[in-house]
Amino acid sequence: MKDKVVLITGANSGIGKETALGLAKMGAGLVLVCRDKGKGEAAREEIAKATGNSSTELLVADLLLQREVRRVAAEFKANHPKLDVLINNAGASFINYAETEDGIERTMAINYFTPFLLTNLLLDTLKGSAPARVVNVTSSEHKDGRLDLNNISRDSRMGRVGAEAYRRSKLALVLFTYELARRLQGTGVTANCLHPGAVRTKIWSHAGVFTPLFRVLSVFMSSAEKGAEASIYLASSPEVEGMSEKYFEKKTSKPSSEISYDEALAKKLWDISLKVTGHVAAPAAVLE
Numbered sequence: 001m002k003d004k005v006v007l008i009t010g011a012n013s014g015i016g017k018e019t020a021l022g023l024a025k026m027g028a029g030l031v032l033v034c035r036d037k038g039k040g041e042a043a044r045e046e047i048a049k050a051t052g053n054s055s056t057e058l059l060v061a062d063l064l065l066q067r068e069v070r071r072v073a074a075e076f077k078a079n080h081p082k083l084d085v086l087i088n089n090a091g092a093s094f095i096n097y098a099e100t101e102d103g104i105e106r107t108m109a110i111n112y113f114t115p116f117l118l119t120n121l122l123l124d125t126l127k128g129s130a131p132a133r134v135v136n137v138t139s140s141e142h143k144d145g146r147l148d149l150n151n152i153s154r155d156s157r158m159g160r161v162g163a164e165a166y167r168r169s170k171l172a173l174v175l176f177t178y179e180l181a182r183r184l185q186g187t188g189v190t191a192n193c194l195h196p197g198a199v200r201t202k203i204w205s206h207a208g209v210f211t212p213l214f215r216v217l218s219v220f221m222s223s224a225e226k227g228a229e230a231s232i233y234l235a236s237s238p239e240v241e242g243m244s245e246k247y248f249e250k251k252t253s254k255p256s257s258e259i260s261y262d263e264a265l266a267k268k269l270w271d272i273s274l275k276v277t278g279h280v281a282a283p284a285a286v287l288e
Contacts, residue, residue, distance in 0.1 A: 001236050002027035005083055005129075007076060009033040009063060009118070010090030012043040015137065015196055018228035019087060019235070020047055020056075026236060029055035031080070033072055033090070035062050063090050063114045066102045066277060073121035082129035083122055085235045088115035088173075089137045093166040097156045104153040104276065107162060111169035113153070116176055117277040123189075130188025131241065134180065135234045138173045140195040140249065143257040145171030149268055153276050172269060174247060174256050179266035181245035190244035192234050193256075196227035 006023055010016040011032035020030055024047050032047075034040030037060045044058045059075055061068040076083070094106045104113055115136055126132040145167035148155050152172075158165045174193055181191040233251045234240055247256035259265065273279075 004028045004085065005031070005080055006085040006087065006235060007031045007033065007083060007122070008087045008089055009114070012036065012039040015227045015231065016087075016089040017043050017047070018225045019089065019231040021050060022228055022232040023085075023235060024048075024051040024053040024056060027053065028085075028236075031057055031059060031076060033059045033061055033063065035060070063118075064100050064106060064110050066100075066113070066117060069114055069117050070121065073118055076122070077125055080125070083125045083132060084129050085133045085135065086119060086122055086126060087135045087137070087231055087235060088119065089231065090114065091137065093162045095158065095162040097158050097165075099154065102276075105155060105165060107158075107165040108153060108155070108169045108172070111166070112172040112176065113273065113277055115173060116273045117279060119180065120277075120279050126189045127184075127187050132189045133235060134177075134189065134191040135231055136173050136177045136191070136193040137231060138177070138193045138195060138247075139166070139170040141167045142170035142174050142260065143167075145169075145257070145259075147171060147175075147265070147269070149265075149272060152269070152272055171257065171260060174260040175262075175266040175269050176273070177247075178245050178260065179263070179270050182263070184244070190240075190242065192240070192244060192246045192248065194230040194234060194248040194250075196230050196250070 001023055006028045008016055008020050008030065011020045012034040020032060024030055032040060032044055034043065040058045040060060044056050048054050048056050059072050061072045063069055091111045092107065098106055100106055100109045119134055147168050177191050177193040184191060230248055230250050234248060246253045248254065
């Protein structure tokens with residue numbers, strides 16, 4: 001990974017941080033996108049000290065907000081002529097329904113619309129850096145997800161502890177990954193997604209009264225370091241060079257849910273997502 005540039009969202013803790021550590025050890029240049037400046041800077045310094053890799057920088061943004069996603073993309077492109085790997089890792093699960101300033105339910109905003117928008121904004125840089133990779137961190141929970149395309153951004157069916165919203169956001173992310181891979185055929189840019197396993201992270205920290213329950217259950221979960229193995233593998237391994245449109249559980253390619261292979265659904269979701277994110281370019285523009 002020496003001389004490679006990798007952008008990782010949600011990189012100050014959990015799987016994102018461990019992914020950054022692993023890639024830094026391989027010599028990659030890292031751009032960490034974090035919401036909290038203090039925590040992000042602490043993570044950046046820790047990674048640099050632990051690995052001896054000083055090619056690590058921080059971009060601060062609240063990725064729940066589309067204007068912040070656009071700003072981060074613009075700042076990155078202003079300072080980096082290439083991007084070898086984009087890892088859409090940031091995620092959350094909210095127990096109660098609330099909308100962002102863009103009018104989008106928060107779980108769907110951070111878990112799906114942010115990766116959709118950020119990836120599209122950085123596509124020209126990725127294609128100019130080919131061979132390049134897009135790695136999306138999803139979940140096996142997508143297999144129980146159900147999408148209402150007529151109400152994709154404001155679906156208020158949260159489910160117990162927000163599980164229903166989480167599942168549909170992760171299904172949308174798998175559908176996006178596959179559609180992106182199809183649109184990128186012949187460009188040298190691949191797109192894959194992964195389930196890291198049941199991992200002890202802060203993703204359920206918004207579970208309200210159920211947060212203590214998840215803390216108890218976390219005793220039986222894998223470490224963040226173990227959970228990061230699949231992200232590191234898809235970002236760096238020569239074994240997956242040129243491989244695209246795949247879903248991995250840990251480091252093994254597995255079938256995703258039947259509905260995730262519905263190309264007509266994926267195309268409709270893409271077109272709706274263009275409107276929701278204000279990314280007004282026609283879908284075909286991605287192939288230019």
